[in-house]
Amino acid sequence: MALQTSALFSYFKVLPRTAAPLPRVRADFQAAGVKFKHLTPGSPQLGAKPATSPDRGHVTVARRAEKFSAAAAAAALRKSSQGKWGRRGWLGKVALGAALGVSTVAVVQSLHTGTLAAMAHEVNLNSAKGNWKETKDFLLNLSVEKRRHYYKSPKFVQLSEIPAWTPTAGGSEPTLYQRNEKLDQKISIYNGDITTLEIDAIVNAANNTLLGGGGVDGAIHRVAGPMLKKECESLHGCETGEAKITGGYGLPAKYVIHTVGPIVHGRVGEQEKTALRSCYKNSLKTATENAARSVAFPCISTGIYGYPPEQAVHEALATVREYLDAHHDKLDRVIFCVFLPKDKKEYEQNLPLYFPAAPTEAALKSKL
Ligand code: AR6
Numbered sequence: 001m002a003l004q005t006s007a008l009f010s011y012f013k014v015l016p017r018t019a020a021p022l023p024r025v026r027a028d029f030q031a032a033g034v035k036f037k038h039l040t041p042g043s044p045q046l047g048a049k050p051a052t053s054p055d056r057g058h059v060t061v062a063r064r065a066e067k068f069s070a071a072a073a074a075a076a077l078r079k080s081s082q083g084k085w086g087r088r089g090w091l092g093k094v095a096l097g098a099a100l101g102v103s104t105v106a107v108v109q110s111l112h113t114g115t116l117a118a119m120a121h122e123v124n125l126n127s128a129k130g131n132w133k134e135t136k137d138f139l140l141n142l143s144v145e146k147r148r149h150y151y152k153s154p155k156f157v158q159l160s161e162i163p164a165w166t167p168t169a170g171g172s173e174p175t176l177y178q179r180n181e182k183l184d185q186k187i188s189i190y191n192g193d194i195t196t197l198e199i200d201a202i203v204n205a206a207n208n209t210l211l212g213g214g215g216v217d218g219a220i221h222r223v224a225g226p227m228l229k230k231e232c233e234s235l236h237g238c239e240t241g242e243a244k245i246t247g248g249y250g251l252p253a254k255y256v257i258h259t260v261g262p263i264v265h266g267r268v269g270e271q272e273k274t275a276l277r278s279c280y281k282n283s284l285k286t287a288t289e290n291a292a293r294s295v296a297f298p299c300i301s302t303g304i305y306g307y308p309p310e311q312a313v314h315e316a317l318a319t320v321r322e323y324l325d326a327h328h329d330k331l332d333r334v335i336f337c338v339f340l341p342k343d344k345k346e347y348e349q350n351l352p353l354y355f356p357a358a359p360t361e362a363a364l365k366s367k368l
């Protein structure tokens with residue numbers, strides 16, 4: 001941008017001193033649909049009364065430009081953003097901006113916002129038409145404030161509204177893991193709908209096709225919109241225990257990490273346990289590989305796939321604890337998003353085993 005800005009200034013400097021660029025400028029104006037009759041090398045405003053400074057030319061033209069309506073200027077800028085001027089498009093905008101007395105900063109800004117506005121015009125998250133890659137890139141490059149215009153629902157929950165885990169002293173003995181105060185700040189239980197979370201990534205409990213389904217998968221696809229399915233189609237399914245990432249589209253989350261949990265028929269065996277742990281581990285790995293620092297998990301496999309929630313909670317907590325022990329610098333927050341009251345209870349009861357409080361005096365004494 002610095003380079004572009006200095007190029008803009010050099011272009012300004014040339015304008016009043018030489019006659020050569022003027023026909024080109026005029027052509028640019030005409031191409032933009034602006035009737036700028038007075039802007040000729042021999043006109044009293046420029047050519048016949050040579051400017052002694054770059055400013056003078058700018059000011060004279062600017063005064064004349066007051067006659068132009070804002071609508072004409074907007075139309076000209078719009079035309080320019082359609083690429084009609086090819087590589088010279090931005091120079092044309094600058095010349096036009098100068099002619100209209102617009103500051104260079106404003107012109108440079110218009111280059112940026114004009115492009116975004118043009119893209120925004122094409123983004124329709126309720127339609128499967130359009131290019132998912134372009135839409136995804138567009139949304140990922142927006143600031144969070146700008147991305148909010150595209151959320152399907154006006155209701156969203158910011159990370160700052162979700163409290164970190166506070167271990168309760170005395171309620172966590174005997175524990176399975178060592179106390180680590182830093183990790184407590186990286187863990188939360190959130191009771192509610194995962195599709196409302198404005199964080200880097202939410203995890204989807206999907207199926208092997210990745211083409212949508214019921215439960216949390218259905219909810220995520222509904223809010224994200226049809227572009228999500230289009231991107232999922234390009235992934236060609238997902239093995240049980242693996243994870244794949246897509247954009248979030250109409251969701252407040254930037255990314256969706258799709259994982260496929262094991263289906264449990266009857267008793268939970270080693271295979272199901274390992275597969276469930278892989279879901280959590282591979283989802284976290286996918287998050288960190290994509291610089292997603294806040295991640296929310298639903299209770300994978302515990303709905304339609306029939307994994308008993310009171311057993312699944314241990315695989316979830318152990319895997320997240322072990323991943324955080326090894327990669328705490330890559331993650332700011334891991335949220336266990338519990339939807340049902342019984343899941344909330346399970347997590348509240350079991351979290352102290354994996355993220356324990358400091359031992360109480362009684363516990364310390366009993367060890368002596
Ligand atoms: N937010 C958070 N959690 C939710 C939400 C929500 N909006 N909706 C449901 N849950 P399930 P699975 C909880 O059945 O067992 C789909 O058809 C729910 O209460 O969604 O892994 C897929 O396509 C439960 O605790 O996923 C697969 O075919 C948890 O999410 C299959 O279901 C998981 O329940 C996957 O089954």
